[in-house]
Amino acid sequence: MPVSKKESSACPIDAMLSVIDGRWKGTILWRLSERPMRTGELRRSIPEITERMLIRHLHELVHDGILVRRQTRTMPPCVRYSISPYGLTLVPVLEVICGWGRKHLQKKHG
Amino acid sequence: MPVSKKESSACPIDAMLSVIDGRWKGTILWRLSERPMRTGELRRSIPEITERMLIRHLHELVHDGILVRRQTRTMPPCVRYSISPYGLTLVPVLEVICGWGRKHLQKKHG
DNA sequence: TGCGGCACTGACAAAGTTGTCAGTGCCCTG
DNA sequence: CAGGGCACTGACAACTTTGTCAGTGCCGCA
Numbered sequence: 001m002p003v004s005k006k007e008s009s010a011c012p013i014d015a016m017l018s019v020i021d022g023r024w025k026g027t028i029l030w031r032l033s034e035r036p037m038r039t040g041e042l043r044r045s046i047p048e049i050t051e052r053m054l055i056r057h058l059h060e061l062v063h064d065g066i067l068v069r070r071q072t073r074t075m076p077p078c079v080r081y082s083i084s085p086y087g088l089t090l091v092p093v094l095e096v097i098c099g100w101g102r103k104h105l106q107k108k109h110g
Numbered sequence: 111m112p113v114s115k116k117e118s119s120a121c122p123i124d125a126m127l128s129v130i131d132g133r134w135k136g137t138i139l140w141r142l143s144e145r146p147m148r149t150g151e152l153r154r155s156i157p158e159i160t161e162r163m164l165i166r167h168l169h170e171l172v173h174d175g176i177l178v179r180r181q182t183r184t185m186p187p188c189v190r191y192s193i194s195p196y197g198l199t200l201v202p203v204l205e206v207i208c209g210w211g212r213k214h215l216q217k218k219h220g
Numbered sequence: 221t222g223c224g225g226c227a228c229t230g231a232c233a234a235a236g237t238t239g240t241c242a243g244t245g246c247c248c249t250g
Numbered sequence: 251c252a253g254g255g256c257a258c259t260g261a262c263a264a265c266t267t268t269g270t271c272a273g274t275g276c277c278g279c280a
Contacts, residue, residue, distance in 0.1 A: 010215070011136060011137065011140075011211075012207075012208045012209075012210075012211030012212040012214075012215060013136040013137075013140070013204060013207055013208050013211055014136055014211070015211040015212075015214050015215050016207045016208070016210050016211030016214060017127075017130065017131075017136065017207070017211075019214065020123075020127065021127075021131075022237085022238095023237080023238070026121060026123040026124055026127065027121065030121075030123070038256090038257095039256080039257055039258085040255075040256070040257080050238080050239060050240080051257085051258080052238085052239075052240085052258090052259085052260095053237095053238065053239075055257075055258060055259090056238090059258095065217070071257095074246095076245095076246065076247055076248085076255075076256045076257085077246090077256055077257050077258085078256080078257090079256085079257060079258095086217075089210065089213075090210065092206075093206055093207060093210045094123060096202075096203055096206045097122075097123055097126045097127070097203060097206075097207070098122045098123050098126070099122075100122075100126050100199065100200065100203045101121075101122030101123055101124070101125040101126030101127075102122040102125075103199075104122075104125050104126060104129065105120070105122060105125050107175070107196075132267085133267075133268070148226090148227095149226080149227055149228085150225080150226070150227080160268080160269060160270080161227085161228080162228090162229085162230095162268085162269075162270085163267090163268065163269075165227075165228060165229090166268095169228095181227095186225075186226045186227085186275095186276065186277050186278085187226055187227050187228085187276090188226080188227090189226085189227060189228095221280100222279105222280090223278105223279085223280090224277105224278090224279090225276105225277085225278090225279105226275100226276085226277085227274100228273105228274080229272105229273080229274075230271105230272090230273085230274105231270105231271090231272090232269105232270085232271090233268100233269080233270075233271100234267105234268080234269070234270090235266100235267080235268070235269085236265105236266080236267070236268085237264100237265080237266070237267085238263100238264080238265075238266090239262100239263080239264070239265085240261105240262085240263075240264090241260105241261090241262090241263100242259105242260090242261090243258105243259080243260085244257100244258080244259075244260105245256100245257105245258105246255105246256085247254100247255085247256085248253105248254085248255085248256105249252105249253090249254085249255105250251100250252090250253090250254105
């Protein structure tokens with residue numbers, strides 16, 4: 001059921017990457033690090049993503065403890081995703097990754 | 111020809127991950143961060159890897175400027191890979207990733 | 221002469237990941 | 251009442267990444 005292949009590795013690098021791995025997970029976390037969002041809202045903010053992949057990724061991130069899913073009403077459903085306290089420990093890591101990535105892009109294009 | 115799909119993204123996170131992405135790249139960098147190695151030596155140190163994937167990954171890492179390939183003699187070929195100065199800037203990032211990954215593994219199994 | 225090692229390549233098949241599309245039950249708007 | 255949105259699911263196809271296997275030219279060992 002996992003989207004990422006590295007799920008069961010004992011290597012800490014792979015363990016971390018398995019949480020991030022998935023075509024859209026980086027983008028999703030980036031969006032949610034600004035503020036909590038509803039499913040459809042998030043989908044519209046990432047134009048190329050498909051609903052199916054968005055939901056798969058969201059559920060995996062919830063399963064990994066990175067996101068929290070909160071359902072406020074029952075009908076019509078209103079689901080809101082936010083970064084969990086545990087997920088917040090990931091944000092600085094993402095920032096380090098992002099910092100290096102920025103320099104790497106500069107190196108390639110300039 | 112790229113192993114990773116995220117090659118052409120403008121997102122810095124994806125740009126960084128595209129360098130790391132590939133079933134064995136983390137392990138390869140881990141080995142080479144200790145010391146330079148020859149192709150066959152590296153292959154034997156990662157038992158499950160296939161020769162083809164090892165070489166594909168190595169060549170991509172060279173292409174991305176992370177590794178340096180040095181060919182000392184001509185016949186029989188003796189090729190040695192080492193982390194480039196640019197690649198060294200990646201090592202602290204890997205350490206941050208590894209640190210979080212270690213905690214994540216503990217959380218899952220303890 | 222036969223065998224294995226060296227670093228590497230190509231054709232092809234098997235996995236794995238993502239996308240497409242139809243459908244769920246309920247509500248609200250026109 | 252038709253049509254759309256809500257969050258989500260399942261079957262299936264398309265695409266991407268890995269693995270399998272055979273083969274390259276040269277050397278050294280027996």
